[in-house]
Amino acid sequence: MATPDDFAALYARFDAAMTDVDCGAKCAPYNEYGVPFCCDPRHAVPTLYRAEWDLLRPTGLWRLWQDDDPGETQRLWAETPSYQVPAVCAGPSRMCAAHRGWRSIVCRSFPFFPYLSREGAFLGLTYYWQYEDRCWVISHLDRVQPAYRAQFVAAYERLFALYPQERATFRHQSIVMRRVFGRRHREIPLLHRDGGYYWVRPRDGALRPARPADFPKHGVYALAAQMPFPDEMEDGP
Numbered sequence: 001m002a003t004p005d006d007f008a009a010l011y012a013r014f015d016a017a018m019t020d021v022d023c024g025a026k027c028a029p030y031n032e033y034g035v036p037f038c039c040d041p042r043h044a045v046p047t048l049y050r051a052e053w054d055l056l057r058p059t060g061l062w063r064l065w066q067d068d069d070p071g072e073t074q075r076l077w078a079e080t081p082s083y084q085v086p087a088v089c090a091g092p093s094r095m096c097a098a099h100r101g102w103r104s105i106v107c108r109s110f111p112f113f114p115y116l117s118r119e120g121a122f123l124g125l126t127y128y129w130q131y132e133d134r135c136w137v138i139s140h141l142d143r144v145q146p147a148y149r150a151q152f153v154a155a156y157e158r159l160f161a162l163y164p165q166e167r168a169t170f171r172h173q174s175i176v177m178r179r180v181f182g183r184r185h186r187e188i189p190l191l192h193r194d195g196g197y198y199w200v201r202p203r204d205g206a207l208r209p210a211r212p213a214d215f216p217k218h219g220v221y222a223l224a225a226q227m228p229f230p231d232e233m234e235d236g237p
């Protein structure tokens, strides 16, 4: 059974910067109140593993999630696996800038999840596509740092050892993504654990090499890329 010490060890080894810039500063200008989308429970409520919650609770930096609407609270708790709890930062927006060491595994991972093949092999990282229009990182996969990718893979190998059921969870998530992208006639971007970039063909899961610069941009980031001075536009208003 996982312990708070397991999560302290995971945190120590999963701390590399995801990209070469502060991605929160890139997306926040496009969200209400200037809050990064993944720090805003109106867009995403993180879950903590229960042993992770035991580690984080004494810090006072996190609280269990309760929506203003009791029905919504009940729904979210009901759909959260028994070994996890929904929780949010208890402090001000971007508190994690000062308390990086207490970011949860989900915060360190977002927008990525482990991609598993049809056979169940953990091949690398892909992303929660529901956030394509909002998350700057999804539109800049070429900016994801190799050290981050390696630490992500090692962290999830450890999590799969601690929680074998998580392998099935992410295998299912990968199946759903192949279905969704198949219907949209799109291939799936994959940051492979071997360090390479690939397109996954949804129909049969076949891989073909990709050029990271060819991964598409979405939403406002696609618009920004078409401007004459895209870097200035992306630096926000």
Ligand code: SF4
Residues within 6 Å of the ligand: 023, 024, 025, 026, 027, 028, 036, 037, 038, 039, 110, 111, 134, 135, 136, 137, 138
């Ligand atoms: S991971 Fe995405 S949503 Fe979260 S702060 Fe970075 S760019 Fe914004």
